Amino acid sequence: MMTIRNTLGAVMALVGLSCFPVADGYAMIDGHTGAGTTPVFNLTAKQGRVATGDGNSLIFWGFADDDGQDSSQSLKGQVQYPGPTLIVTEGATVTVNLANTLPEPVSLVFPGLDVLTSVVPVFRNGMKGRLSSIVPEAAPSGKQTYTFTATRPGTFYYQSGSNQAVQIRMGLFGAIIVRPKVQTAKTYTNVFPNHQTTDKTFTKFAYNEAGVPDQVTPPGGTAISNIGASTGYDREFLYLMSEMDPDFQVWMELGRNTAKSPASFGDWIDPVIKRDFTQWKANYWFANGRNAPDDMGGAFDKNLPNQPYNCLPLMHPGEMILTRFVNMGRDLHPLHTHGNHQRIVAEDGLIASSAANPLDQSLTTITGADLSTEEFTLTMAPGNSFDSLFTWTGKGLGWDAYGHKPGDPPAPYEYLADHVGGPASSIIAPGPQDTLTSKYANGQFQPPLPDGTPAPAQAVPTVFSADPLTLTFDQWFSGSPYLGSTEPLPPSNVSLNYGGSSYYFMWHSHAEREITNNDVFPGGMLTMMGIVPASIALPAE
Amino acid sequence: MKIDVKAIPLALALGLMACVVPALAFVQYGSGTMDTRNHNGATDGFIKMPDGRDVYTFGFTNISGLIHYNNLSTAVRSGRAKNHAEFPAPTLDFKEGHNEYLSLSTLGMAMRPDLFDPHTIHFHGYPNATPVFDGEPMASISVNQGADFTYFYRLNDPGTYIYHCHREAPEHMEMGMLGNLVVRPLQDDNRVGLVCADGRAAAGAGSYAGFAYNDGDCSTGYDKDILIQFADIDPAFHDADSFAQKLPFADFVARYSVLNGRGYPDTVDTAPITNNASAFSGLLGNYDAQRIHALMTINRPGGERVLIIRLSNLSIQNFATIEIPGLPVQVIGKDAKFLRRPNGKDLRYYTSSVLIGPGESAELRIDTTGVAAGTYYLYSRNLDELHADQMDRSGAMTEIRIN
Numbered sequence: 001m002m003t004i005r006n007t008l009g010a011v012m013a014l015v016g017l018s019c020f021p022v023a024d025g026y027a028m029i030d031g032h033t034g035a036g037t038t039p040v041f042n043l044t045a046k047q048g049r050v051a052t053g054d055g056n057s058l059i060f061w062g063f064a065d066d067d068g069q070d071s072s073q074s075l076k077g078q079v080q081y082p083g084p085t086l087i088v089t090e091g092a093t094v095t096v097n098l099a100n101t102l103p104e105p106v107s108l109v110f111p112g113l114d115v116l117t118s119v120v121p122v123f124r125n126g127m128k129g130r131l132s133s134i135v136p137e138a139a140p141s142g143k144q145t146y147t148f149t150a151t152r153p154g155t156f157y158y159q160s161g162s163n164q165a166v167q168i169r170m171g172l173f174g175a176i177i178v179r180p181k182v183q184t185a186k187t188y189t190n191v192f193p194n195h196q197t198t199d200k201t202f203t204k205f206a207y208n209e210a211g212v213p214d215q216v217t218p219p220g221g222t223a224i225s226n227i228g229a230s231t232g233y234d235r236e237f238l239y240l241m242s243e244m245d246p247d248f249q250v251w252m253e254l255g256r257n258t259a260k261s262p263a264s265f266g267d268w269i270d271p272v273i274k275r276d277f278t279q280w281k282a283n284y285w286f287a288n289g290r291n292a293p294d295d296m297g298g299a300f301d302k303n304l305p306n307q308p309y310n311c312l313p314l315m316h317p318g319e320m321i322l323t324r325f326v327n328m329g330r331d332l333h334p335l336h337t338h339g340n341h342q343r344i345v346a347e348d349g350l351i352a353s354s355a356a357n358p359l360d361q362s363l364t365t366i367t368g369a370d371l372s373t374e375e376f377t378l379t380m381a382p383g384n385s386f387d388s389l390f391t392w393t394g395k396g397l398g399w400d401a402y403g404h405k406p407g408d409p410p411a412p413y414e415y416l417a418d419h420v421g422g423p424a425s426s427i428i429a430p431g432p433q434d435t436l437t438s439k440y441a442n443g444q445f446q447p448p449l450p451d452g453t454p455a456p457a458q459a460v461p462t463v464f465s466a467d468p469l470t471l472t473f474d475q476w477f478s479g480s481p482y483l484g485s486t487e488p489l490p491p492s493n494v495s496l497n498y499g500g501s502s503y504y505f506m507w508h509s510h511a512e513r514e515i516t517n518n519d520v521f522p523g524g525m526l527t528m529m530g531i532v533p534a535s536i537a538l539p540a541e
Numbered sequence: 542m543k544i545d546v547k548a549i550p551l552a553l554a555l556g557l558m559a560c561v562v563p564a565l566a567f568v569q570y571g572s573g574t575m576d577t578r579n580h581n582g583a584t585d586g587f588i589k590m591p592d593g594r595d596v597y598t599f600g601f602t603n604i605s606g607l608i609h610y611n612n613l614s615t616a617v618r619s620g621r622a623k624n625h626a627e628f629p630a631p632t633l634d635f636k637e638g639h640n641e642y643l644s645l646s647t648l649g650m651a652m653r654p655d656l657f658d659p660h661t662i663h664f665h666g667y668p669n670a671t672p673v674f675d676g677e678p679m680a681s682i683s684v685n686q687g688a689d690f691t692y693f694y695r696l697n698d699p700g701t702y703i704y705h706c707h708r709e710a711p712e713h714m715e716m717g718m719l720g721n722l723v724v725r726p727l728q729d730d731n732r733v734g735l736v737c738a739d740g741r742a743a744a745g746a747g748s749y750a751g752f753a754y755n756d757g758d759c760s761t762g763y764d765k766d767i768l769i770q771f772a773d774i775d776p777a778f779h780d781a782d783s784f785a786q787k788l789p790f791a792d793f794v795a796r797y798s799v800l801n802g803r804g805y806p807d808t809v810d811t812a813p814i815t816n817n818a819s820a821f822s823g824l825l826g827n828y829d830a831q832r833i834h835a836l837m838t839i840n841r842p843g844g845e846r847v848l849i850i851r852l853s854n855l856s857i858q859n860f861a862t863i864e865i866p867g868l869p870v871q872v873i874g875k876d877a878k879f880l881r882r883p884n885g886k887d888l889r890y891y892t893s894s895v896l897i898g899p900g901e902s903a904e905l906r907i908d909t910t911g912v913a914a915g916t917y918y919l920y921s922r923n924l925d926e927l928h929a930d931q932m933d934r935s936g937a938m939t940e941i942r943i944n
């Protein structure tokens with residue numbers, strides 16, 4: 001059963017997708033890049049509202065960036081879910097000034113980063129001596145300053161260190177990205193054996209890898225590309241996962257006895273619906289602060305003022321995309337990448353390296369991510385971050401996925417054995433075609449040419465009948481089995497396909513309940529990753 | 542997508558019912574020796590839980606033997622496919638190097654004739670996929686009721702995969718449209734030059750029955766392997782779907798946890814479980830809906846020694862920590878990737894428990910050399926997965942019998 005959400009915001013977001021997108025957020029990580037070696041961020045903790053994918057509206061507590069972010073569309077001082085993504089360079093000494101407009105004390109912790117602010121817990125007399133914060137706090141209407149050193153590159157996060165069972169559920173978190181200091185171009189040879197283009201030159205890296213050798217020889221084997229140890233990438237994306245129980249958010253808005261504050265802050269005991277923390281159960285799941293389908297709309301959408309970030313990766317075949325995963329939720333989330341495996345190169349900001357001391361940059365710069373593993377489903381525990389690399393060339397399909405006709409040159413990163421005329425290019429045979437129905441013996445369709453003769457046999461029939469009695473076409477489909485081709489779609493079909501001829505693969509939580517919005521499918525942690533033909537430009541990073 | 546039947550124009554309805562496709566010649570799915578094919582029907586059915594409860598399901602049934610060409614009307618006429626959904630779905634057992642033509646025919650729902658949902662097959666984990674054969678409907682096509690489609694997979698990468706319908710995935714998967722899928726390595730059939738590091742013969746008498754990967758040294762060899770898939774069932778959800786009610790995703794509670802569609806002790810019963818479908822409709826007959834058990838046996842006097850468990854999880858919500866006390870469990874693969882990396886780094890490890898999440902797979906290798914004969918248990922350590930609703934001593938548990 002599919003229910004299409006009906007709020008104006010979603011319609012706007014979806015309509016926006018069908019146009020050519022603006023550059024913001026389509027091929028990059030949005031955030032606030034802190035320049036220099038001593039960047040300063042000014043954050044204010046505030047209350048706001050998130051719009052859910054099914055048209056609900058829930059309060060949240062989040063951070064506002066008082067200085068605005070990299071995007072010209074970002075609004076200074078606008079509270080957002082999740083908090084601003086802070087981007088700094090390895091070695092920087094980072095200052096975060098926190099102001100608090102919330103009714104209870106808030107603080108900041110930076111797991112995995114070398115925090116310089118003294119870590120002293122705060123117990124408050126007004127709270128009968130109970131623990132208020134695990135680090136120095138900003139009292140209501142107060143301020144606090146934190147500093148940390150971004151000693152190593154990686155994907156990290158910040159979150160509240162006060163009343164965490166309440167405040168992290170409420171949304172007081174954000175991602176921190178530390179880029180390596182050295183970003184010198186480096187070429188790996190024979191990354192894609194027997195492809196039209198075999199080498200990869202990277203100018204961007206998730207971790208330092210200046211000393212990683214180009215080739216590696218396994219024991220008793222022959223030399224192969226050492227791409228498996230590389231963290232080089234062409235484009236990068238953020239997947240910050242979180243979730244909400246709407247009953248808890250509503251109680252925080254309406255049910256909480258603020259008169260008893262601050263001693264009882266966060267003691268969620270709802271006499272009406274008989275719920276407490278032990279019964280908290282997520283029914284909304286977010287990627288970068290939005291539910292599907294809103295997460296696939298444009299970044300900084302004015303209809304989602306408190307949810308500026310989107311989640312819609314795009315790439316060209318043969319590109320390496322870096323995905324930075326952060327799980328800020330309470331539950332484990334198994335993220336399944338349709339299309340291909342992803343290679344996990346780091347966990348919790350620590351590169352997957354065989355170096356004797358993986359904290360030592362001089363060692364990991366040589367080993368690289370040599371212990372990286374490939375997974376088709378990545379399980380993220382609460383508080384986990386992962387850095388993952390994904391690529392796609394269509395290798396080994398047994399047919400030419402680029403839809404080439406005899407004589408066409410191969411696509412830039414095409415696997416040559418599958419290219420038309422290649423040894424593996426026509427393994428799939430459409431079988432005989434029925435002249436009456438145009439139906440191939442394998443049940444697929446290819447209408448005859450206008451003069452009545454059968455269309456020239458290609459590996460896969462060029463055209464699927466858009467016959468609504470037979471097949472349902474959905475909105476991210478180009479209508480063609482081939483990358484770079486477009487075929488007619490049913491008249492009612494609003495295409496969300498970039499350029500009309502891209503491939504899309506769902507990246508989603510495989511705990512499939514998590515791709516609903518409070519009983520409404522589709523929703524939740526569901527995004528579509530687009531592979532765009534090389535002939536169609538993507539926004540520069 | 543639910544279609545209001547009353548709103549369908551008469552002509553369209555007649556067209557739907559007729560479904561006339563002239564019987565074509567036998568399908569030429571390639572005649573090469575590397576070409577294989579399977580044909581699944583998508584329909585509904587019933588299964589039986591260990592406490593006797595009947596649960597309405599959607600699912601697949603293998604109709605390869607019923608029809609030899611891709612013609613729905615034949616499948617329907619056979620009368621032996623519609624409302625014969627199995628849980629889990631028929632296992633797809635593939636070989637590396639083969640070209641698999643996997644046909645799907647949607648056969649209709651006996652209990653939900655109003656439900657015009659299309660179906661798909663998603664080969665979960667297939668590397669370098671294309672949308673057209675991925676079965677993920679939003680980016681491609683799905684197969685309407687009364688239609689057929691053939692997926693094509695060139696099989697390049699051995700390992701343990703899974704498959705499921707991806708149409709409105711939370712609903713169709715919870716309703717039971719999921720199954721085991723394995724791609725066996727070339728090394729099984731081509732052992733020329735293979736030398737086993739453990740001293741066993743590489744081929745012929747005394748050699749391993751097969752391998753999980755092309756390891757080059759028999760380190761993934763087994764005498765027996767088994768596919769075990771974890772899933773769970775909320776009967777209230779199935780009841781709601783059966784009666785066309787709002788589906789309770791928010792209030793979802795898994796009351797039954799199963800391995801290969803069964804709770805203990807049904808998991809160790811090697812006979813098929815016959816359902817009780819006739820109780821729900823006079824038009825239906827009882828049939829064997831749960832055909833795959835989860836009992837493992839290693840017959841050491843007969844020469845067996847090594848067991849490989851190909852484990853996967855297709856719950857729509859729950860993780861499972863699978864424990865196997867008393868046996869040396871080596872994790873040799875995850876998500877259809879050998880844990881000895883292409884660069885030679887050996888990431889295999891020994892453990893007594895494996896956390897497996899929805900959409901994940903792993904291969905566990907157990908060498909029983911030196912192990913005392915007896916019955917060992919494999920079960921989920923998540924305690925709320927060790928019961929069948931009100932019945933204790935059940936749920937996701939099975940046995941490994943070693944003599």
Ligand SMILES: [Cu+2]
Nearest residue numbers: 663665705900
């Ligand atoms: Cu899947």
Ligand SMILES: [Cu+2]
Nearest residue numbers: 336506663707
């Ligand atoms: Cu999926």
